Every structure is written in C-alpha cells, then in structure tokens.
Amino acid sequence: MSSQATPTLSLKGIGASPGVAVGHAYILDRKRVRTPKLRLAEAEVDPERMRMKTALDLSDRQLSELKEQITRSEGPEHGLILEAHRLMLHDPMFVDEVNRLIVEDRINAEWAVRRVARKLKHLFDNIPDEYFRERRSDVEYVADRVVRNLMGQVVDEEVSLPDHAVVVAHDLSPADTAMMARSGRVAGFVTDLGGQTSHTAIVARARSIPAVVGAGRASEQISPGDLVALDGTRGLVLVNPTEDQLKLFHETMRRHQEIEARALEAKDLPAQSTDGFRMRLVGNIEFPEEIPSLLAHGAEGIGLYRTEFMFLDRKSPPTEEEQYRAYRQVLEAMGGRPVTIRTLDLGGDKVPGKTKHEKEPNPAMGLRAIRYCLANRELFRVQLRALLRASVHGHMRMMFPLICGMSELREARSELEACRTELGRAGVPLGKRFQVGIMVETPSAALIADRLAQEADFFSVGTNDLIQYSLAIDRQNRDVAYLYKPLHLSVLRSLKNIVSAAKGAGIPVAMCGEMAGDPIYALVLLALGFDELSMTAGQIPTVKGIIRESNRADAQQLLETAMELTTAEEIERFIRTEMERRLGEQQ
Numbered sequence: 001m002s003s004q005a006t007p008t009l010s011l012k013g014i015g016a017s018p019g020v021a022v023g024h025a026y027i028l029d030r031k032r033v034r035t036p037k038l039r040l041a042e043a044e045v046d047p048e049r050m051r052m053k054t055a056l057d058l059s060d061r062q063l064s065e066l067k068e069q070i071t072r073s074e075g076p077e078h079g080l081i082l083e084a085h086r087l088m089l090h091d092p093m094f095v096d097e098v099n100r101l102i103v104e105d106r107i108n109a110e111w112a113v114r115r116v117a118r119k120l121k122h123l124f125d126n127i128p129d130e131y132f133r134e135r136r137s138d139v140e141y142v143a144d145r146v147v148r149n150l151m152g153q154v155v156d157e158e159v160s161l162p163d164h165a166v167v168v169a170h171d172l173s174p175a176d177t178a179m180m181a182r183s184g185r186v187a188g189f190v191t192d193l194g195g196q197t198s199h200t201a202i203v204a205r206a207r208s209i210p211a212v213v214g215a216g217r218a219s220e221q222i223s224p225g226d227l228v229a230l231d232g233t234r235g236l237v238l239v240n241p242t243e244d245q246l247k248l249f250h251e252t253m254r255r256h257q258e259i260e261a262r263a264l265e266a267k268d269l270p271a272q273s274t275d276g277f278r279m280r281l282v283g284n285i286e287f288p289e290e291i292p293s294l295l296a297h298g299a300e301g302i303g304l305y306r307t308e309f310m311f312l313d314r315k316s317p318p319t320e321e322e323q324y325r326a327y328r329q330v331l332e333a334m335g336g337r338p339v340t341i342r343t344l345d346l347g348g349d350k351v352p353g354k355t356k357h358e359k360e361p362n363p364a365m366g367l368r369a370i371r372y373c374l375a376n377r378e379l380f381r382v383q384l385r386a387l388l389r390a391s392v393h394g395h396m397r398m399m400f401p402l403i404c405g406m407s408e409l410r411e412a413r414s415e416l417e418a419c420r421t422e423l424g425r426a427g428v429p430l431g432k433r434f435q436v437g438i439m440v441e442t443p444s445a446a447l448i449a450d451r452l453a454q455e456a457d458f459f460s461v462g463t464n465d466l467i468q469y470s471l472a473i474d475r476q477n478r479d480v481a482y483l484y485k486p487l488h489l490s491v492l493r494s495l496k497n498i499v500s501a502a503k504g505a506g507i508p509v510a511m512c513g514e515m516a517g518d519p520i521y522a523l524v525l526l527a528l529g530f531d532e533l534s535m536t537a538g539q540i541p542t543v544k545g546i547i548r549e550s551n552r553a554d555a556q557q558l559l560e561t562a563m564e565l566t567t568a569e570e571i572e573r574f575i576r577t578e579m580e581r582r583l584g585e586q587q
Helices: 042-074 076-088 092-105 109-125 136-150 174-181 199-207 243-265 288-296 320-333 369-375 377-393 406-425 443-447 463-471 489-505 519-528 537-548 552-563 568-586
Strands: 009-012 014-017 020-028 165-169 186-191 211-213 227-231 236-239 278-285 302-306 338-342 395-400 436-440 459-461 509-511 532-535
Touching: 014 199, 020 186, 020 243, 042 076, 042 092, 042 109, 042 136, 042 174, 076 136, 076 174, 092 109, 109 136, 165 227, 174 186, 174 199, 186 199, 186 227, 199 211, 199 288, 211 227, 227 243, 243 537, 278 288, 278 537, 288 320, 288 537, 302 532, 320 338, 320 377, 320 395, 369 377, 369 406, 377 395, 377 406, 395 406, 406 436, 436 443, 443 463, 443 489, 459 489, 463 489, 489 509, 489 519, 489 552, 489 568, 519 537, 519 552, 519 568, 532 537, 552 568
Parallel strands: 020 165, 165 186, 186 211, 278 302, 278 532, 302 338, 338 395, 395 436, 436 459, 459 509, 509 532
Antiparallel strands: 009 236, 014 211, 020 227, 227 236
C-alpha cells in the first residue's frame, strides 16, 4: 500500500541493474567512524606503529575469513574482490606511507590512515576509465575497516533483512552487497554513490536484482519503512508513490514478469524478425557467475567477456596459468556456445606491477587498450598464450580493443601467430583456429571499416566509446553529458558505414555497447542489419521480443524516415514515440 499522507519523492540515478521492484526501505547505515586526530609524543611513536600493525593483522584475518565465505557462496570472482582488499593491506603505497606519517608527522594511526586513503582516492579520481575510477571505493572500504579495528569497533555486522526489502545505503561494500544478495530477501538496491561498474551494480546484475546507483542523497531522503518503487532500467526511484504510480509500477512488474516468462518459454527460439532476418542475442559479462543468468534469459553466447577484472588491485599481473584457468572456466560453462573474449583493455596507469605512475595529460586518448599491449609485448603475449591454450575447451572468439588502423591489427595478429607457433613447437594442445575480430570504437576505425574488414574476422561495435569520440564529449562530465546522443545523425551514419563494410567483406558485425541492450534502439539496429547484439542478461527478453514481433522492411522504413531528420533531438523524439507506440500495441 502507498503512503498517501506522505508526499511522493522522485529521485533519479543510474540504472545499474534492469528490472522493476517495489518494497519497503531498509536503510543500511554503515556510518563512517569519526576519526580522532592526535599528536604523539616521541615515546608514543613506536607503540603507535605496533598498534597499527595489530589492526592490519586483524583486518587481514577478517578479510581472509570473509573471502572464504563469499567464495563458497558466490564463487571465486567475488572472493577475488576481497582478496584485492586484503592485498591493499600489504601494499607499500598504503602501509609505508601510514608508518611514515606516524613517525615523521607524529600523528595517530587513524589520522594517518585517513590521510593516505584520501591521497590514494585522489589518484583514482583522475583515472578517466569509469571502471577503475569506481575502485576508489575500495580504498575507502579498506581504510574504514582498519580505522574501526584501531578503535575497537564492530565490523562485518550481519543485518537481518525483512522480505522484499529495498536496501538503501550511501554506498555498499562488496561484502555487504554479496551477503545481502545471497539472503534472497532483497527486492532492490538504491545507493547514493556508484556507477555501472560499482560492486553493487555488478553483484545486482549477476543476481538479476533491480538496482539504481548514484542516486544523490537517497539514503538521507528515504526513511526506514518507506515504500520504494524503483526502475533499474531507467534509473528512477519513487519514494511513497501515489496509488496511480504504484499501480503503474505493479503493471510494469507484471508486464516484465510476463515478458520474462515468455522469454523463458521462447528462450531456445531464435531472435528472428517476422520476415526471417536472424539476429543473435548474446551477453556481456565480467564474472563467470553471470553465466547462469545469461542462459536462463536465452543468451546464445557471450559477446563481450571483459578480462580486465583479473588485472585489478594486484601487485603483479595474473600469470598465464591463472588466466588460462579463468578463460577455460567461462568456455566450459558456455557448453560450446560462442564466447568472445576481449584482450586487455587497460591503460598504463592501471596495470599491476607498474611502480612508476606517470600521469598522462589525456589518458582516454593515451597509452591504453591495444596500444598499451603492443607497447608491453610480454604482458600481451602472456594473455595470448593463455587464450590459445584455453581455446581447446570451447568455441572461442577473440577481439582486440581500440583498433584505430590496419598497422595495429596486423601487429596484434602477428603477436598471436608468434604465440601460436611457439606453443605448437612446444607440443602444447591448441584448439582449431578461432575468429579474431576488432572492436570498432573510434571514428578512424569507422571511416576505414572497409579496409579493416579485409583482415578482421568480425567487427564488434563499442558504442560507448564510438559515440563519445565521435561527438567529442566526455559522458562522465556532467557539464557535457547531455550531448551524449546515440541517435545523432553522425553516429547513425557511422554505424551504417561499419555494417555496410562488414557485409561487403562477408564478415559478421556485432554491437556490444550499451546501445545494443536498450529496447528503444532495437528496431534501428535491426534495420541497420547487425548480426549480433550483446547486452546484460535482463535486457535480452525485451529486445528478443521486439525483434520476434517486428518486420525488417518496416524497421528500415522507420530508420530511413529518422535519418531524413536533422537534429539528434528530432531523431530521438521520432524513434522514441514510434517505439513507445509499437511497444504499447504489443502489450
């Protein structure tokens, strides 16, 4: 029931995990502990360092125990998050700097920990990549744990959730998120902080729990027990909705459940338009734990497996054996379905083992992705050898990120062949030759797509970067984010050129950016002729339903009319109106 006596509050955040949920708010108030600031006498310095060491040891034991628990219940990748936190406790950048402040500045350990954490977080703030910028939260979780242990406070306190709880928090640690998600009592998550790649978003998507993150001051504005309706697709949160709004949410939930049910019934049917155009719907993953959900939603394979996670928060890069085991696990779990694995897509400032953090003036356009790999051949070759070995265990495809020209593609393929030859001579079992594709995500690649198509086995369009670079806007910059327009005429023309080049060369063309999973764009992508769309599990049923009930000739007419318009706003308004009308008619 809605609380009609209480005004409705509408909050906007980032849709981090699709789906609609209604439940009563459970406010998780893990308040940050107030940090005492004390100056030490000289005789107090050594005891303070010992106190710090004791707190670090205790934190280490707590994280080790948590890691074991979460690995057992959630799988090894979630355990790795906590392992990364544990390693931070031994990182010289953290420990040595805290001890230096205790000795040289003669300040107490709690204060020193906060100062070092603030400095490390500032380093993360300057990283352009959203995924790695989100890791600044890890510094805060670790620092908070150490400070609480220094002060003798309770950590990892278990919470008792009511059924159908909408958990609302300023931010959630990986441990809190995983423990609550596995309780089976969480209807949804709402957090003040976070983005698409925050731990809360990743765990929620893996569990198919609707989530809205980055919702401003939600934890202050929502009270315990408030009725909360959230839309994890649109990033919308309504607190104490009106009867009419609640009715609409319940109706949306009902439709969503019906679509899900139909999708489950039709999960083995093809995503094929009424006039016979066949598309393949596949999934994007960061963790193997997301695979069961993908398969349950009818994914025909994996279109984007991001391998960067293994390289995070470590003192040294993962070994060839570690990588081989991880890739093998995913390939075997997919049971012969195609799995597209993207090679390392990191910048030089984020790779483990790099002790000198040279700040690039413009990292987004600097030494990153394939450029970084070609500048660090041994790191690249370790990954290529692991991929070649893993290819024995399933249907693997491989793609290189941020290819801007033919030279990069040829160099990358040359390294792959050198590794293949090396392993072959050593008698290592190798799978049959697999397809090697590229991510088309820069205007340069889009413009020479016809040439690249001659030497790539497939294209996968990364729309997030392609749109960003095409329109020269930083979508993380709130001052210009409004200019991020997937239906900008220049973007549509680029997509048309890429698909045309691929078709001309007879190679398949996929899309793995966020645009692929948005139902509003489904007919546009059908009209353009994409062979494959890759998205999160929860988006597959809706997109599949639209394709199965659409006619491609009709979609092409829609696209032609849209491309006769001029502004992005006009095109978006036209497409959105048409899609809402058609989706409405399908209910």
